[in-house]
Amino acid sequence: MASRPLRKPARGAVRKPARKPARARLPKVPLRAVAARLGQALPWLLASVALGMVAVAGMHLPRVLDGYPVQAVKVEGVKDARRQQEVQLALSALVRGENFFSVPLARLHQEVSDLSWVAETEVRRRWPGELILKVQEREPVAIWNDTTLVARDGEPFQALDKYNTDNLPRLSGPALRLAEVMSYYHSMSRILQDVGLGIRAVGVNARLTAELTLDNEIVLVVDRDQYAHKLRRFVQLYRTSLEADQRALVRVDLRYADGMAVTWGDVVAPQNKPDERV
Structure with missing residues (x-):
């Protein structure tokens, strides 16, 4: 097959140069986006730096702290x-x-x-x-049943061997009636203070009849019924006559509605009776 002759360009025609392929252009990234990305990465970068510093400090911290002992x-x-x-x-x-x-x-x-x-x-x-x-x-104010201290607020606590208890009053009574016995003790103490008498010991039975040993060795017996009135009656008589008596006052029973029974020591009352109704 015969080859075709190449056509010559027409006169006056200009051949256009072949276009070169366009270079791929990188997309333009806005400055704000760059800043945002840096802002997101910065905390992680700082955290990594901080962790590194902590790790280094952790290696040396014990040695440093040993220089600050508890003196x-x-x-x-x-x-x-x-x-x-x-x-x-x-x-x-x-x-x-x-x-x-x-x-x-x-x-x-x-x-x-x-x-x-x-x-x-x-x-x-x-x-x-x-x-x-x-x-x-805690400030102890009494000894309860020879085993427990009683604080000023009425709470019991175990520390008998940690205090000097020589001057503390000794209270005894039913195990579950400490609050009543303490109230009883405080009330009677205030009444007896009028004549300078203090309570060394209080023993209370289940019916709350109390036997008081005073700091001058006198023993008072008083029941719960109108005990404050009966103690005031004793205080008045003690102030006016009992204190001045030459005989030793040993025991006073206040469980009477209209009087009291007094027991004297050393010299007995007339008719050789140890008890005397007043």
Whole structure:
């Protein structure tokens, strides 16, 4: 097959150059979008830096903290060496091996608050190496059934071996009637104070009949019925005649509606009767 002759371009015609393929253009990213992306990445970057710093600090922190030991533990508000020693023993195990920053204040507070004779506790650090412990003690006002102390607010607590109890009145009675016996004791004490008499011991039976031993060894017996009136009658007679009598007053029974029975010591009453109705 014969080849076709190439056509010559017509006169005056201009051949257009072939177009070059256009280069791919990168999309333009707005500046705000760039800033937004940086803003999203920045927290993660900072967090990574912070974690790195924490890791480095964690390696060296124990060595640094060892330079701040607990130098002293001061206990304020504890008045007796026996109670002071109990606090120190309670704290020693928790403070041992700790530094000024790592010592567990919450556990220290709980440990001391759990002591039966402690009413309130406050624990704090004092720079550079002290722990300050402030304690408010329970104040005992009586001994109950020879086994328990009674605080001023009427609450019983176990700490007989931690207090000097020589001057505390001894109360005894049914185990579940402490509140009534304490109320009884306080009321009778106020009445007897008018003539300078104090109560050393009170024994109360199930019917709340009380036997009082006063600080001058006189024994008073009074029942619950109108006991305040009967005690005031005794106080009046004691002030006017009983106190001045030369005989030793041993016992006074106030369980009478219109009088009282008096027992004297040393010299007995007339007719050799140990008891005398007044």
